[in-house]
Amino acid sequence: MSPPVEPVASDATLPARTSVVVIGGGIIGVCTALFLAEKGIPVVLCEKGRIGGEQSSRNWGWCRTMGRDVAEIPLSIESLKLWRGMNERVGRETGFRQCGIVYLCETEKELATQEAWLEEARQYQVDAHVLRGEALTEVMPGMVAPFVAGLHTPTDGRAEPALAAPAIAEAARAHGAQIFTDCAVRGLDLAGGRVVGVVTEKGRIACDSAVLAGGAWSRLFAGNTGIDFPALKVLGSVFRTAPLPGGPESSAGGSIFAFRKRLDGGYSIARRNANVADITPDHFRLLADFFPRLRENRHEIRLRFGARFWEEWRTKRRWSLDESTPFEAMRVLDPTPRAAVLEEGKRALAAAFPVFAQAQAVQSWGGLMDVTPDAVPVIDRVGGVPGFFIASGFSGHGFGIGPAAGRLMADLVAGDAPVVDPAPFRLSRFARATKVAA
Numbered sequence: 001m002s003p004p005v006e007p008v009a010s011d012a013t014l015p016a017r018t019s020v021v022v023i024g025g026g027i028i029g030v031c032t033a034l035f036l037a038e039k040g041i042p043v044v045l046c047e048k049g050r051i052g053g054e055q056s057s058r059n060w061g062w063c064r065t066m067g068r069d070v071a072e073i074p075l076s077i078e079s080l081k082l083w084r085g086m087n088e089r090v091g092r093e094t095g096f097r098q099c100g101i102v103y104l105c106e107t108e109k110e111l112a113t114q115e116a117w118l119e120e121a122r123q124y125q126v127d128a129h130v131l132r133g134e135a136l137t138e139v140m141p142g143m144v145a146p147f148v149a150g151l152h153t154p155t156d157g158r159a160e161p162a163l164a165a166p167a168i169a170e171a172a173r174a175h176g177a178q179i180f181t182d183c184a185v186r187g188l189d190l191a192g193g194r195v196v197g198v199v200t201e202k203g204r205i206a207c208d209s210a211v212l213a214g215g216a217w218s219r220l221f222a223g224n225t226g227i228d229f230p231a232l233k234v235l236g237s238v239f240r241t242a243p244l245p246g247g248p249e250s251s252a253g254g255s256i257f258a259f260r261k262r263l264d265g266g267y268s269i270a271r272r273n274a275n276v277a278d279i280t281p282d283h284f285r286l287l288a289d290f291f292p293r294l295r296e297n298r299h300e301i302r303l304r305f306g307a308r309f310w311e312e313w314r315t316k317r318r319w320s321l322d323e324s325t326p327f328e329a330m331r332v333l334d335p336t337p338r339a340a341v342l343e344e345g346k347r348a349l350a351a352a353f354p355v356f357a358q359a360q361a362v363q364s365w366g367g368l369m370d371v372t373p374d375a376v377p378v379i380d381r382v383g384g385v386p387g388f389f390i391a392s393g394f395s396g397h398g399f400g401i402g403p404a405a406g407r408l409m410a411d412l413v414a415g416d417a418p419v420v421d422p423a424p425f426r427l428s429r430f431a432r433a434t435k436v437a438a
Helices: 027-038 070-084 086-090 108-124 133-139 161-174 215-224 281-285 287-296 307-314 339-352 354-358 398-414 431-437
Strands: 020-023 043-046 101-105 129-131 149-153 178-180 185-191 194-200 203-206 209-212 232-241 251-253 257-261 267-271 275-278 301-304 361-371 378-381 388-392
Touching: 020 027, 027 043, 027 161, 027 388, 027 398, 043 161, 070 086, 070 108, 070 398, 086 161, 101 108, 108 129, 108 149, 129 133, 133 149, 161 178, 161 398, 185 215, 194 209, 209 215, 209 398, 215 361, 215 388, 232 339, 257 339, 267 339, 281 287, 281 307, 339 354, 339 361, 378 398, 388 398
Parallel strands: 020 043, 020 209, 043 178, 101 251, 209 388, 275 301
Antiparallel strands: 101 149, 129 149, 185 194, 194 203, 232 267, 232 275, 232 361, 251 257, 257 267, 378 388
C-alpha cells in the first residue's frame, strides 16, 4: 500500500519548447528542477505518475553523512547544509529536523567497522564520534539492550519523504519550472546524435538538454536510447506507527532494526540489512557487474525468485516514440512489503527499546531502490549523446543526498562550477554503459 503523499497538481498545457526537460519527479528530479529554475533556466519536469510517488516517499527519511561511501561524503555534507535551510527556501514544510543519528553496535567487531569508517572520513571533518556507557544512554533513552557502543552524528537529521519532494516541486514551479504529472516521457528526440527534444505521451517538447532522474526506471529508459546503464532493483520494506509517546528523538539503526521519529509523533521502522532482490532477467545480464558486491553483501541481500521475473521478461525493452511504453502501463511502482522481514525488525526493536512494544502499526509499504554495482550514484553527462544527462542509481541513499545531487546536476547542465567534485559519479566508471553509448 502506497504511503500518503502530498499531491502536486499538473500544469495544463505542454510547452512546445524549453531549455531542459527533467525526466522523473522523485527527490532527485525535483531538486534538479528547483536549482535549474533558481538559475533562471527554463525547465520542464515530466513525471509518468505522481510527484514523489515511488521510492522518494517510501524511504526511511534519514538525512545523513554517517556511514556514507567516502565518495558520497562531500555530497552529503552539502545536502545537509541545504536540508537545514530547505523549509525556508521552499516556503513549505519538508519535515527536516536535526535530530542526530546513531549506529548501535552489539559487538566490538561491529564497532571496529564503524571506527574504520570514521578514520577514513576524518579528512572531511565529519561530526561523528563514538559513545559508550552513560553517554550512549543519554542520547538513546529507554534502551535496555547491552550495546557496546554507538557511532553518533548529532548534526545528521531526518525529513518527511511524503512531504519533501512535493514541497520542492512546488518551489521549483514558483521559480518558473513547469510540472507535468501523468506524463510519461517515451524517449529522446535525437538529431545528429544530440538531444533536440523529448517525446512524451502528450506530445513533443523541443529542448537543448534532458536529465534522466527516473530511479528504478532509469535502466529501462536508457536502454531504449542504446545505453546499457547497470542498475538493479532492490526491495525495501517499511511500516509506520501511530503516535508513540516516550520514544527516542534521535534516529538509530542496529544490526536488525532502524527507526526515525515522524512529525506526527509516530515512527517509521524497518528491518535493517535485509533488503530483498527479486531475481529478474537483468540479474543474468548484469551478473558480472554485480557478483562481487552480491558476494560481499550476501548476508544483507535476500535473493528471491517469483512473479517479478516473468513480469520483467514480458516488459518491452525497445519501442518507437509513437507507441505506448512500459512507463504508461505502470504509473506507480507499488510493490508488496515483506511482512516477515518487518516483523523481524519490530521484535528486535522492542527487545532493545521496550517502549516500542506498545507501538501500533498503522501502515506498511514497499519501495524499489535503483542500485549500481558499487552502490554509488551516477550524476553525469552521457558521453556520445550531447545534451543527455543521468542522475540515477542512488542505491537507497538518494533521499538524504537529493538536494546536493540536484544542485550538482543543475551545475553540470548549466556549465557552472560544480558544487562538489563530480568525478566519483561519472558514468564512464562502468565500462558496459560507456561502450554502448559510444
